[in-house]
Amino acid sequence: MRKFRIECGVATASAADTMTMDVHGKGKNVNLRIDCITRSMLANVPDLLLDLLEIATYVYCADQRMSRGTAQLTNFGENWRRDLHFTIPVRDPALWQHSEVQRLLEDTLGFLSDDSYTFEFHKAKSPFLSRDVYFQDLIDASSDYDAVAMFSGGVDSFAGAVQDVVLRGRSVCLVGHSSATKVKSIQQQLVDGLKARGFERRVTYIPVWVTNENVRPNDHTQRTRSFLFACLGMVIAHMSGKDRFTFYENGVVSINPPVAGDIVGGRATRTTHPRVLRGLEELFSTLLERPVQIENPLQWMTKREVTMLVQEAGMADLLATTNSCTRPRTWTAAHMHCGACSQCIDRRFGILAASLGDHEPATNYKIDLLTADRSTSDDLRMAVSYVSFFKKVAATPKERFVVDFPEIVSAINSFPDISAGEAANRIYDLFQRQAKAVESVIAAGVKEHAEALFRNELPAGSLLSICFARNSVEILPSSDYDSQAKALVDRLSAPVFEFAIDETGRKVVFRSAATLTEANFRIVEQLLPDFRSAKKEGREVPFTPPRTLAKRLRISEPSLRTQIRRLREALEPLVVDLGLPLDNDSFIENRPHAGYRLNPAVRELSLADIRASTIPGAPPVAPDVTTGSP
Template sequence: MKTDTRHIILCDNVALPDSLTGTTPNHRVLRLINREGLANRNMSVKIHSFASHLQSKMPNRTRDLIEIAAFIYAADRQIKRGTTDQVEFTSWARELVFCIPVRDLFFWQQADITKQLEDALIFITGDKSYQFHFTKRIGLDPLTSLFHNDEIASEPMNTAVTCPVALFSGGLDSLAGVVSLLEKTSDKVIITSHRSNSATTRVQKRVYDALKQAYPSRLFYHPLECTLTNVRASEETQRTRFFLYTAVGYALAQAYGQNELNIFENGITSINLSKRQDVINGRASRTTHPKTLGLLQEVFSSVASRPFKILHPFLYWTKTEVVASLKQYNQQGLITATVTCTKTFLGFKNRTTASHCGYCSQCVDRRFAMYASQLDKHDAIYDFDLATEAFPCNDARTQVVDYMRHAHSFATTHFGEFCESYLDPLADLTAYIPSCKEEEEVTKLHELYQRHSAAVQRAYRRMVDTHYSIYGPPLPNSIYEVVNDRRFQRDRAQCLADDIAQMLTSTIPIALASTKVNHENALNDQIQALLKRDGAAYEREYPTVRFSFSTVVPDHSSTNADSDLFIEAKYIRRSTPPSKVTDQLAADIMKYPPGTYKLFVIYDPERRIKDDTGFKRDFEKRSNSTICVVR
């Protein structure tokens, strides 16, 4: 079946199988070359410091696994999902067919093995499907740049000694995890990291050097590089990066005689609960989700032909508790070396020495955790300081409001409501968390989110105590204004409706000052122009909403991933009785599903509505709607 989302990836000059001929246009056939000596090589995979005494412990099947993961990652970087506002499952999901040469063909061709791979990748990426066509790798198999020693000296070690193996990103959680391993054992600790760009490499080197100084001769470090060469990446979500990362972690654990791999991330980030299914399928990260780890554990156990465990020690820890563990071990001085920010590629203008933007979701989470644990004095430098400055852009305010809204929702959610609201994601969680009783696990998860909410409140109180005085001037457009207005307690769609209403109230009178509106279509033309002025995603007369046996088409709607907002415009003429508008609004409210939010823009130049407050109050308190009266 031909679809716009289907792509075929031919790896290391594998020929297109007859069964796939004609199923996909040539422009959706991607050719990836990793092996040295082949023409048009466009990707490179390197594991630094993988010494010769470990190479001999790398079975062909494990080499295959790393190369399969590398091909998948390279394809992920080159095959575009869609634009950032196309977040629904059907818009973002791709169908990827890989044709890959392998050494252990019998193993990889087994139906249950390919099914394990496909299931893991579909969940990790949110893609629609993965298919694999494996062929026998032919010719000599010389050592390639997969293993080399040009940067970090590696010494032979006794692989019979138990040495924990961990993933190491250079972030705060992985730092705390590696420190906890070093503190709990006197053995060596083996770490690996993925270097995706030069900035990431610098950060990881800096954190590694700080760890070496704090724990001399205790670390074995094997960084991984997997990069595209002579081609520019077109997709930056990099969902399959974690599969490659953990595959190398598995290979290292096996080479060092271990059957466990440690992964460190706080439970709130790992679980990443979201009520919206389209966000879950399309955009929500599943990198360290327990189901992801469980599915990968199944793959690695099959490759090893024995049980292999992926450990997640911080699953029931909040970010604040992770940070506090560094204080417990008296290693808070290492914090400044780490980078959590997702926007370092932008460059910083407010503070040129900053290492963090200060307002991306990761920065906001880190900032609150540092204040909650009373370690804010040990934190990094932020281009925007949310505790002392006004928001530099709308995105900054949105990130903070959403973060506080998320915490508030769990602070006010009792156990039964928690179970009901998150029934499906909790089912995915409990199925992959070792436990005797499901209810006990859900209880622990509920308590985790309750502690997170409490930590957010502690962090805000410390910000106020440290930086905000009731005797000083108010700081407009800041976190303190957000809290004072209780904006985070309102639904996203309601906040969006309020913002639009405020904007239209001030701009429509100006736009129509010298223009007489003769009909509602002309009014909607003006509203559409004003909504589109900042490039926001709004649609005119879309989508159709089903109601019983009929449909309703909104005048405008928001296509933002985080809110469903429908906008209706009404024009009250001199001859229009206000009761008619009341009847129209009541009828429109009934046509929309109960969970949707509505914004009604009432253009009333003749002042037919005598009591705006009473008119709006009666509607707004009975339905999910905002009434905006404009003159």
């Protein structure tokens, strides 16, 4: 775990390895600006909320400055997490030094970004500027509205806004944070669109700027953004005389279990995870000494269902103006969505499943969801993992759901108005509906592009080609077409990896002539006896605990995780070579708290059989890069 020390409110660090941050002093290198606040609201800001604003700003901006592991990191553990120690001047140190406040702050942030946090608060030595230092463009207007809601400019936040404003007739103050002018412009266009439809009196927009000044970000995951967002919401709500505010996010993304093996911990966004919202509620309630509530009215809706709210409100023509992409650096006038990040993939599936594709051209995406070649980077693995994940969800009975998807356990106890059992049932139903939406998009895509698929005219690295398993395409008869298209989708989560063991050459051989050798072979060699005996006896293949496997290989557990990652990376070319969907568990399966095993779905053949079925001209898997293991 990498350690960082951050001294805030100072221009000069006390040690060479310490980062300095200042939001308003001589060493100012962080920007915080909140526009369009009414003068009456400004009078209602206590010192503790100004402290909260500054703490959230420092945490968010420091999060961006301090790097994590590489983009390809699968061994997220010690190399991905960070140990962050903040020293921050505050107006009311006694409050912030309270053990319960510090516990809530550290625990909530720790779960949110998967880092370790400690805080040291002290009384500010220099006088603070006036309370309006962060509030620009004060206005004379009413601050009397029904709700305060966070507004990002994405599909979900816009759908939530139109549900409240248009369908429910409520007045809403939309608080929009942006760190780039492109994002601010999108939010403003959507607000202007609502006002132009006759809802001007029901919509108030407060833009907020929080950015690093003259510093290039080292980490773009922005896992602490929702902490900043929530603190902004709390401040604006309190200034408006309210003890509640709203996030708009569909329930699948809110709970957001990792769809790919390396999208875990800090790499899996938890921006509106129920546990995070409950932790923030408790923190704010403790600070203000009265109950605070954070609502998410879209919690039990899928992306498709949320998107359909926009159509129901008669705002489908504004759908293309919304933006969900997490990579604004890649945006161009022609392509406002990268099409590769998880949010773009989730968005496009939702829009197509809602039959609203006509309101958002595919050309808005740099990479088309279904037909673009994704084989040149991690883009293919993310898209295939997304579909494979929801196919696995669809095949999971309710009684196995919590067992097979343990990531949801942290959510089921975080709904105060329902029991854990009821929450588990609702989450299961929610994910089943999402799985059906994903399946419908793939099936429709297979049907639409059937001729191109049959003729191998789509790129081998396209999502449809992988789903269609292009190396074994058969002509589909015109009758019963839909059921056969569905059967193609059903093959998605059940790839048949066929392999053989070359005992003499000490390597694993696949049908493409690809091989695993050296350290990669030794891992398979250790897992093979349990796999073979379980298959022979017709029983479940057991997992080997990490400690046991590492001991057999005479390496440490961190080294084992590194080698498993490298083995999985070495297999990635097989996605295109064999036309099989591939995720991290397709060959060597990992289950938390259980260990590793060869996936029971793989099939061992004789060396002669595997060589007889080798695909001519297929390139070998990249050779082993590990030299440190025996």
